[in-house]
Amino acid sequence: MRRLISFISVAILTMTTAFAAPTVIPKDAANNIITIADTANDGDIVSLVIANSGYDTGDILASSDSALQFFDSTEAVDGKYSFDVKINNDIGNNGTYSAIVNVAGAIEKFTFRFYSYDEKLNIINAINSAADVSDLLNRYSPTNNEKVIIHAIKAYDLDSADFWNDANVNDVAKIIFCGKGTGYDNDADAMYDILKSSIYVAALNASSAKAFNNNVLAHPELIGLDTSGNIYNDYSLSLNSKGVDSVKSAIIGSDFISADEAKTVFEEAVILNLITNNVKYGNGHVQGVIEKYESRFESAGFKLSRLKSIKNISDLYDELSSAKVSTLSELAVIFNGYDDKSNNSSSTTGGLNHGSMSSNAGSLPTYIPSEVDTPAAISFADIQSAAWAQEAIEALAKLGIVNGKGNGVFDPDGSVTRAEFTKMIVGATGLVDNAAECSFSDVNSHWAYAYIASAFKHGIVSGTGDNIYSPDSVITREQGATIIYRALISLGNKLSAEANGFSDSYMLSDWASEAVNALAAEGIINGKGDNMFSPKDTLTRAEAAKIIYSTMNLFLSEQEG
Numbered sequence: 001m002r003r004l005i006s007f008i009s010v011a012i013l014t015m016t017t018a019f020a021a022p023t024v025i026p027k028d029a030a031n032n033i034i035t036i037a038d039t040a041n042d043g044d045i046v047s048l049v050i051a052n053s054g055y056d057t058g059d060i061l062a063s064s065d066s067a068l069q070f071f072d073s074t075e076a077v078d079g080k081y082s083f084d085v086k087i088n089n090d091i092g093n094n095g096t097y098s099a100i101v102n103v104a105g106a107i108e109k110f111t112f113r114f115y116s117y118d119e120k121l122n123i124i125n126a127i128n129s130a131a132d133v134s135d136l137l138n139r140y141s142p143t144n145n146e147k148v149i150i151h152a153i154k155a156y157d158l159d160s161a162d163f164w165n166d167a168n169v170n171d172v173a174k175i176i177f178c179g180k181g182t183g184y185d186n187d188a189d190a191m192y193d194i195l196k197s198s199i200y201v202a203a204l205n206a207s208s209a210k211a212f213n214n215n216v217l218a219h220p221e222l223i224g225l226d227t228s229g230n231i232y233n234d235y236s237l238s239l240n241s242k243g244v245d246s247v248k249s250a251i252i253g254s255d256f257i258s259a260d261e262a263k264t265v266f267e268e269a270v271i272l273n274l275i276t277n278n279v280k281y282g283n284g285h286v287q288g289v290i291e292k293y294e295s296r297f298e299s300a301g302f303k304l305s306r307l308k309s310i311k312n313i314s315d316l317y318d319e320l321s322s323a324k325v326s327t328l329s330e331l332a333v334i335f336n337g338y339d340d341k342s343n344n345s346s347s348t349t350g351g352l353n354h355g356s357m358s359s360n361a362g363s364l365p366t367y368i369p370s371e372v373d374t375p376a377a378i379s380f381a382d383i384q385s386a387a388w389a390q391e392a393i394e395a396l397a398k399l400g401i402v403n404g405k406g407n408g409v410f411d412p413d414g415s416v417t418r419a420e421f422t423k424m425i426v427g428a429t430g431l432v433d434n435a436a437e438c439s440f441s442d443v444n445s446h447w448a449y450a451y452i453a454s455a456f457k458h459g460i461v462s463g464t465g466d467n468i469y470s471p472d473s474v475i476t477r478e479q480g481a482t483i484i485y486r487a488l489i490s491l492g493n494k495l496s497a498e499a500n501g502f503s504d505s506y507m508l509s510d511w512a513s514e515a516v517n518a519l520a521a522e523g524i525i526n527g528k529g530d531n532m533f534s535p536k537d538t539l540t541r542a543e544a545a546k547i548i549y550s551t552m553n554l555f556l557s558e559q560e561g
Contacts (some may be wrong), residue, residue, distance in 0.1 A: 020038075020108075021038075021101075021108055021110035022036050022037055022038035022101055022108075022110070023035075023036070023037055023038060024036050024112040024157065025037075026156070026188075026189055026192050027084060028189070029117050029120055029188030029189045029192070030117050030188065030189075031086065031117070032086055032087045032088075032089060032114075032116055032117055033084055033085065033086045033087075034084075034085050034087065034112075034114065035082060035083065035084055035085070036048060036082070036083045036085055036099075036101075036112075037080060037081060037082035037083070038080065038081065038101075038103075039079055039080050039081075040076035040079070040080060040081050040103050040104070041076060041079070041104070042076055042077060042078065042079060043075060043076065044075070044076040044081070044103055044104040045073060045074075045075055045076075045104060046073065046074055046075070046076055046081040046101065046102065046103050046104070047071075047072070047073040047101070047102040048070065048071070048072060048073075048083050048085075048099065048100070048101050048102075049068070049070065049071045049099065049100050050068075050069040050070040050071070050085065050097055050098070050099040051067050051068065051069060051097065051098045051099070052066070052067055052068070052069045052093065052097070053093040053094065053095035053096060053097050053114070054093060054095065055067040055098065056098050057098050057099065057100050057109065069087065069088065069097065070083075070085050070087075076103075081103070087114055087116070089116050094114070094115040094116055094119050094155075095113065095114075095115075096111050096112070096113050097111065097112055097113070097114055098111050099111065099112065112157055112160075113154060113155070113157040113160075114157070115155040115156075117188055119143060119155060120155060120156075120188035120191065121186055121188065122141070122142065122143050123141070123148075123151065123152045123155055123191070124184055124185075124186055124187075124188070124191055125186075126139075126141055126142060126148045126151075126152075127148065127152060127176065127180060127184060127191075128180060128183040128184055130148065130177060130180075132177065133170070133173050133174050133177045135148070136148050136149045136173040136176065136177055137149055137169070137170060137173050149169060149172065149173045149176070150169070152176075152191075152195060153172070153195060153199070156191070156192050156195055156196075158192075158195055158196055158199060161196065161199060161200075162210050163199065163200060163203040163208050163210040163211050163218075163219075164199055164203075166203045166206050166208030166209075166210055166211070167199045167200075167202035167203040167205075167206055167208065168202055168205070168206055171202035171205050171206070172198050172199055172202045174257060175198040175201055175202060175256070175257055175258060176194065176195070176198045178257045178258060179194065179198070179257075179258055196222060197222045197223065197224075197259045198259075200219055200222040200223065200259075201222075201223065201256050201258070201259050201262050204223075204251055204252055204254065204256065204262055205252075205253070205254055205255060205256055206253075207252040207253045208252075211252070212248060215241075215244050215245055215248050216235075216236070216244060217235075217247075217248075217251075217266070220232060222259065223259040223260075223262045223263045223266065224259050224260060224263045225263060225266065225267075228407070230292065231267050231270050231271070233406060233407070234270060234274055235247065235270045237279075237404070238274055238278055238279055238280075238285075239270070239273050239274065239277055239278065239279065240277050240278065240279045242277045243273035243274075243276070243277030243278070244273075246269065246272075246273050246276075246277060247266065247269040247270055247273055250265055250266070250268075250269035250326070251265055251266050251269065267296075268296070268300070268327070268328050271289070271293050271296055271297075271328060272325070272326075272327065272328050272331060274289045274293075275289055275290075275320050275321055275323075275331065276320070276321060276322070276323055276324075276325070276331075278321070278400075279398065279400065280399070280400025282321070283314060283317035283318050283320070283321045284400060284427060284432070285321075285400060286317040286320055286321055287313075287317065290302075290304070290307075296328070297328070297332070300327075300328035300329050300331070300332050301328075301329055301332035301333075301336070302328075302331075302332045302335050302336065303332075303335070303336050306335075306336070306338075310338070311435070312434075313434050314432075314434055316335070316338045319334055319338060320334065320335060379394055379408075380393065380394075380397075380404055380408055380409060380410035381408040381409065382408075382409050382410055382411065382412065383410050383412050383542070385412060385413070386412035386413070386542035388542075388546070389412060389542040389543070389545055389546040391549070392542075392545040392546045392548070392549030392550070393410055393412065393542065393545045395549055396424075396428075396545050396548065396549055397410075400427070401424055401427045401428050401548065402424060402541070402544075402545050402548075410541065410542075411541055412540065412541055412542035413540050413541070413542065414540065414541045415474040415475075415538045415539070415540065415541070416474065416475050416480075416538075416539050416540065416541055416544045417471065417472050417473060417474055417475060418461075418469065418470055418471050418472070418473055418474075418475045418479070419443075419446065419447070419448035419451070419452065419471035419472060420448075420475075420544075421475045421479075421480055421483065421539065421544055422448060422451050422452050422455050422460075422461060422471075422483065423448055423451040424544060424545075424548055425455070425460065425483055425484060425487050425548060426451045426454050426455050426460075427451075428548050428551070428552055429487050429490075429491060431454055431455070431458050431460070431487070431490070431491075432450065432451065432454050433450075433453070433454040433457055433458075434450055434454075436450070436453040436454045436456070436457040437453050437457075438452060438453040438456040438457070438469075439467065440452065440456075440463055440467060440468055440469035441467050441468055442468045442469055442470065442471065443469050443471050446471050448471055452469055452471065455483070455487075458486075458487070458490040459486055459489075459490055460483055460486045460487045460490055461483055461486070474538045474539075475538070475539050475544075476535065476536055476537065476538060476539060477525075477533065477534060477535050477536070477537050477538075477539050477543070478508060478509060478512035478515075478516060478533075478535035478536070479512070479539070480539045480543075480544060480547065481512060481515045481516050481519050481525055481535075481547070482511065482512050482515040482516075484515070484519060484524065484547060484548070484551055485514070485515030485518055485519055486515070488551070495518040495519075495521070495522060496518065496521055498517055498518075498520075498521040501520075501531070502516075502520070502527055502531055502532060502533040503530070503531045503532060504532045504533055504534065504535070505533070507533075507534075507535050507536065508533070508535050509535070512535060516533060516535065519547075520533075522554060523550070523554070524547055524550045524551050524554060525547055525550075
C-alpha cells in the first residue's frame with residue numbers, strides 16, 4: 001500500500017505528458033481481460049494503476065478501497081512491457097477508466113473505455129436483432145441510452161482508433177449489417193475484430209489518409225491480408241512508387257460492403273501493377289509474375305495457352321508492361337488481342353530481364369531507371385555481415401538482377417547455383433534471346449532455360465560434360481569468373497590477360513586461367529585473403545553481386561568516358 005501511495009503522489013505532482021499513451025486491446029472478453037502494453041527500454045521498471053469507472057486516479061489516495069481497480073509493476077523485456085488486466089466487475093462499472101503508467105520515472109495519464117462481457121453479449125444480440133441498416137443507426141440500445149451502432153463502437157473503445165473520425169457511421173452500419181447474415185456468434189472477441197474491420201473498410205471508402213502510412217496500406221490485417229504471403233510481400237517489395245499509388249487509388253473512395261471485397265480489389269490491383277509498375281526495369285519481370293499468379297490471370301480472362309504459339313514474346317511483354325489500364329480484365333484484352341504477326345520484329349532480346357540491348361551490342365547496357373520507376377532503395381536486414389558488398393547488392397536488387405529470399409532476407413553467405421548466376425549475368429548484360437536454343441539434356445523444362453540458352457548462344461557458358469549443364473549445382477569462383485569474362489568478350493570488350501599474382505594460381509583449371517587473369521587485372525575480382533583466389537570455393541551470393549556490379553560499373557564508366 002505504501003508503494004501505491006508513493007506512486008500516486010508522484011503522478012499527481014508530476015502531471016506532465018511524458019510519452020504517448022499505451023495501447024489497450026481486448027485479450028479475453030469472456031473473462032473481462034484486457035492487455036495494456038507499449039515499448040520501453042529493457043530493464044525499465046513499469047508500474048500501472050487503474051481507477052474504477054467514475055473515479056479519477058487522484059481519488060485513490062482518499063478512497064483506495066472503492067476507487068482502485070488495478071495496481072502492479074513489471075520489468076520491460078525485449079523492448080516492451082505488457083500487463084494483462086482482469087477488470088473486476090464486482091467493484092467496477094461499464095464506462096471510462098482513468099489510469100497512470102510510470103515508465104522508469106516518466107509519468108503518463110490516460111483513459112480507456114471498458115464494458116463487461118455481459119454487456120458485449122447484449123451488443124451482439126442488439127446487432128443480430130436489427131431488421132435493417134437504419135435499425136442499427138436509429139434504434140437505441142436496450143441497456144444504454146445510445147444508438148446501437150454508436151454504443152457498439154464505444155463499448156469496444158474503437159472510437160479511439162486513428163481512422164474512426166474519417167469513417168462514415170452510416171457506412172460502418174451498412175458493412176456490419178451486410179456481414180451478419182443469419183447472425184453473429186456470441187463471441188465478444190470476434191465482434192471486436194468485426195467492428196474494427198468494418199470501421200477500417202468504411203475509412204477506405206471515405207478515402208481516409210489515416211488508412212495509409214506513406215501511401216502504403218496501414219492495417220492490411222483488417223481486410224484479411226496475410227502480411228507474410230506472396231501478394232503482400234510483392235506489394236511491399238516489388239512495386240515502384242507509381243505502382244503503390246495506383247493500388248491506393250484502386251481501393252479508396254469505393255463502396256465496399258465487406259473486408260473480403262476490399263481484399264479482392266487490393267490483390268488484383270497489386271498483381272496488375274506487378275506487370276505495369278514493377279521496380280524492375282524493362283519487361284524482364286513479366287513472365288515470372290504471370291507464372292507466379294497464373295490462376296489469377298486466368299480468372300481475369302487471360303488466355304495463357306496463347307503463350308506457346310507467340311514467337312516474339314518480348315514484344316508482347318513490352319505491351320503488357322507499358323499498358324495504361326486500371327484492371328486486370330483490361331490487361332487481358334491487350335494480352336488476348338496481341339497480334340504476333342504484326343509485331344514480327346527481328347529483336348530477340350528482353351523477354352526475361354532488362355530487354356533494352358541487342359545481342360550484338362559492343363558494351364554493357366546503361367541502366368538509368370527514373371526515380372518514378374524505381375524505389376529510393378531496396379535494403380535487406382542481413383547484409384551487414386557483407387558490408388563490402390552492400391552497395392552492389394542493393395543496386396542490383398533495384399535493377400532486378402538479384403533478388404532476396406523473402407521477408408527482407410538476402411542470405412549473402414548462401415551459395416549460388418549455375419542457373420542463378422547465368423540468369424544474373426544475362427540480365428546484367430541484356431543478352432536474353434527468347435528464340436535461343438540449347439541441347440543440354442537437363443535444362444529442357446528448367447525455369448532458367450531461356451537464360452541458359454541465351455548464354456550458350458553467345459558463347460558465355462558451356463556444359464559440365466556429357467551434354468549436361470548441371471543448372472542446380474553450386475557455381476565455383478573460377479566458373480563465375482569465366483562466365484563474366486566470356487560475356488564481356490561476347491559484347492566486344494577487349495581485356496588483357498596479365499598474370500594475376502595469386503599465390504594459389506596453380507589450382508586454377510586451364511580453361512579458367514585466362515579469365516581469372518583478365519578480371520584480376522581489371523580489378524573485377526579479388527582474392528580472399530593471404531593473396532589466395534580459392535578458385536574451387538563456392539561463389540557466395542554476396543560475391544556474385546559484387547563482381548557483377550563491379551563489371552557493370554567498370555565498363556559503363558569506360559563507355560561513358
